[in-house]
Amino acid sequence: MSRALVTDLYELNMAASYLHREMDAPATFSLFVRDLPSNRGFLVSAGLEACLEYLEEFHFDDDELAWLRTAGFPEGMIRQFETVRFTGDVHAVPEGRIVLAKEPLLEVTAPIAEAQLVETYLLNQITYQSALATKAARCRLAAGHIDLVDFALRRTHGTEAGMAVARVSAIAGFVGTSNVEAARRYGLTPAGTMAHSYVEAFGTEREAFLTFAQDLPGRTTFLVDTYDTLKGVDTAIDVVRELGLSEDVGVRLDSGDLVALARDTRERLDAAGLSWVRIFASGGLDEHDLERFRLSGAPIDAVGVGTRMGVSDDAPFLDTAYKLVEFDFRPVMKLSTGKVSLPGAKQVWRSHPISSDLLTTRDEPGPAGAEPLLVPVVRGGKRISEPDTIDAARERLARDLDDLPQSALDLRRPTAPSVVVSDHLARLTEHTRRALTPTSDPPDQSL
């Protein structure tokens, strides 16, 4: 399926002009986050796989071309759109890596029309997936020993976002998802219990629990708060005994004071000899609740994390940009107030443990022992390697998080590691700026 029209009109306008003029010199665009949201000390790179699939398939189909005709693009431009494919190179930060403000997550080098046409889709996927992956990582960090399950699908911004949330929360270390299609598509563990409606559909809670345990053996988590939570726990205990269940049983708390209820529930279960029954909590929870559960030592084994993670409610977007940094072998930048960009293709060098990253031009050597974050992923329009796996991304993220200073991990007032611009990149920036501002006034914009 073509997604070439899933773009902003101005991309088509500009590409049409470039193609018409045969301006096919290579352009490098850099995709980065200008500034971190104030409550974020790091970001998690995500969305690259979707971008690479898109780039490999990029083309206009016949219906799209026909529509562009009706939208007023002249026949000569339509014929040029017809043959456009993405033939460029991409360097990118693999999914699951920690990134910071001003560090490119992705750089595209291609004939300028191609590089321009793909802007909107690349920005869309990297922006929202990285925002959501970051939120999921914060939840995972806060939860300590507690297992986390993605429960977000019902309130994500559409089902496409729901799939991405399941995937990026798996990268963050969630152990399962309620999202069945995501489980199928990405090989995740599907997880689910029962709703209050199930309990209400039977004459009594006890009848509901008995029926569910009999019909769905091995999936038995009793939702105990439909009428009265602790009575619900007692009913669950009765049913476990009556049916002689001896494994894979949980009770789910979905309302009220979850820490206190978990303690009371654990006590009742233990007193009944059911210390193996797990306690699952849910209900509008986020990383701050998870931290509270961890610090209180509440006997909660697993938590379903939903809406607030699935929309990243406290930072639902990132201030991303996709900026032309080089055209026809000439570095370029813009000087717009508050939005000055750094010219040239770049590399990010990371030392361990992470204290500050070094931002350089792409070809500069890095410091001894430092690792380059951007790696080649597409050459001449084709992927260089096999599609990445969720497992590999999860391992990268776990390693990078271990490597971050505690100050970056703080949930409320984090301090991100610094990003230092190399001397060479600083000189290139100053040189490029001077070439654009013929006056001798000191520049009034800071980077």
Next chain:
Amino acid sequence: MSRALVTDLYELNMAASYLHREMDAPATFSLFVRDLPSNRGFLVSAGLEACLEYLEEFHFDDDELAWLRTAGFPEGMIRQFETVRFTGDVHAVPEGRIVLAKEPLLEVTAPIAEAQLVETYLLNQITYQSALATKAARCRLAAGHIDLVDFALRRTHGTEAGMAVARVSAIAGFVGTSNVEAARRYGLTPAGTMAHSYVEAFGTEREAFLTFAQDLPGRTTFLVDTYDTLKGVDTAIDVVRELGLSEDVGVRLDSGDLVALARDTRERLDAAGLSWVRIFASGGLDEHDLERFRLSGAPIDAVGVGTRMGVSDDAPFLDTAYKLVEFDFRPVMKLSTGKVSLPGAKQVWRSHPISSDLLTTRDEPGPAGAEPLLVPVVRGGKRISEPDTIDAARERLARDLDDLPQSALDLRRPTAPSVVVSDHLARLTEHTRRALTPTSDPPDQSL
């Protein structure tokens, strides 16, 4: 394409149990928002069209059934999933209408397995589309005479959300969208200018402006802030004169103090005899900026509203619920702390102008002159009427907004109109609650 697995696992668990037990009595579920976000005085209903398409197509395809087998559902249950279709009735509030907390946006009545299986998708679409439509309506209200264009696609939560934002912002009264696929799909007006990269790709700003105006006549909005905004305006004036342009030209301001720059820009354009050239503004704007533009009398003709509208950054989700309210002709409710629901199928009655809505059981007569918000839309699994149009939804919203008290429209500290529960519904609630709580203790939960 089947979307039956785009759901939470628990829906499949519960439905499997109901189907297995042949529990096919009708169930009514009510989809509503528990509480408004604190900064919202009203909500705009949206997402119904997507729900109706989904319900009409609902089925499990062979690949999905095969996967469910591997996921451990027994063969008997798989065979029952194979034949499930949505055969029920739906009452809903049409898109574009103002709704308030506790008012059903949609009620499904169907055999309980069917009504349960569709929960997740219906919640997903209604929740995010209504959240985004509400944000777009706030922007439209704040902007006064200024035309608004949707610029959100690059930072929405995926491209599905991007399409919905274009559509619901059109319902809110936006005049165009940058999203080309949405323009094609929904018959909207595509809108777009140029990016900074276009200006940077030429030796000078002047050369870029000349080229663009020649290659894309009739689409000429010059982005003037790449290097120095007011110099950019002067360059645009020169190019307009040199090419003898006499209509359909604009300049776009994308950074800096937009009110001051718009005034200076207007002055220069007018002094050059170009009072017909329009001023377009953009750059991280929301309803508060739009209100400021309006109140300042800034000479801004149109604004591109992007990310903050497209993710509803200050209220990215709604606290929606999909609750069983009647099963087998018996009203039901839950008593969970803080989440008590009202039993029975319902109707919402609205008087004009809107001061308070009346929430009743579905069959109660409404007050004289009041209008019912919920209308039948699906009967026996089939749509009753033709698909709704964006124009019709836009008209409904404009009428309802005119009808709202000023206190509900305040951007910062709105007060929503009240929702009053009818005596009959209050009695039904009390009766149902008593049947569930055999003690004589006074109920300790408020609605």
